[in-house]
Amino acid sequence: MSEQKSRSRHLIDQEIISAIDLIPTSDLSADTLAESRENQSKTMHQMDVTELFSVTFEERTVPSYFGGPDIHIEIIKPLKPKYDKMPFYYSIHGGGMVLGSPVGDRKGNAALAEQHGFCCVSVYYRLAPEHIQPSQLQDCYSGLKWCMEQAEELGIDTGKVAIGGSSAGGGLAAGLALYIRDQKEFDVHHLRLRSPMLDDRTSISLDHPYAGEFVWTKRSNYFGWKSVLGDEPGQEGTSEYYVPARAASLAGLPSTYISIGSIDLFIDEAMLFAKQLAFDGVLVELHVYPGYHHLAPMFPDAHYSQEGAKSSAYALLKALELN
DSSP, X not given: OOTGGGSSGGGSOTTSTHHHHHSOOOOXXXXXXXXXXXXXXXXXXXXXXXXXXXXXXXXXXEOOSSSOOOEEEEEEEESSOSSSSEEEEEEEOOSTTTSOXXXXXXXXXXXXXXXHOOEEEEEEOOOTTTSOTTHHHHHHHXXXXXXHHTHHHHTEEEEEEEEEEETXXXXXXXXXXXXXXXXXXXXXXXXXXXXXXXXXXXXXXXXXXXXXXXXXXXXXXXXXXXXXXXXXXXXXXOOTTTSGXXXXXXXXXXXXXXEEETTSTTHHHHHHHHHHHHHTTOOEEEEEETTOOTTGGGOTTSHHHHHHHHHHHHHHHHHTTOO
């Protein structure tokens, strides 16, 4: 490893440093995307959460409200509901806009259903570069709107709704929350963002001296944003629904929880987003975990991972008046 490539290794929390050697960092590009997708599909085990948790698991196909193709969703519910109407969590997966599926969030959603009585739904949105925005926004919104319209069948409480996601899923969740705010068809009561991908301009800005060296790099970020926007990042007039950091105002968003690692590429944009939320009168909770990188979720037993899980769950339950 060259001197340049090891500029921030000494900052990595020792509990999670092994991920850097187990999964060497490489820049994502059009040439490597197919291989990356194949490798990811091999590592994402199709676990049966009904064997691990006291939950039910169902797959459904729901219509697009924008004339697009039908959308695939996963529904996880507790076997023994805690409430007559369940609180609802809508989950959007990560993957830099070009990778991933809800499989990676399945275990966490099942735990949320079992422990706290949530109905959890994950959406399979169309990936870039094959599909550019607004495909992702339309798929995410359609999946959520269908759930709200089918609230009685699903047994969910439309007065206790949260949406969230990690990385690209966090960025899509924030954009979706802005779109919901403006459409005024239904309400969302909490926004949960982990290492959110919020600002396309990060991919063309000056290099951060210590953040973004490992896992999700500036070059990968550039590829992800160019793929989903269908144009060079940083263009004027880009919709805030696609790039939440472009929003002129975040007023009217629900209470928001943000967690980010101090050496994660998205550290600056996450802190600026939190600052803007506070300025616009939105209740915001921001956690910056020292020495944490983008693969920190691989280590759920690490100290700050456990701290994050506790604080995130507390914020969610408090926002929905469940604690």
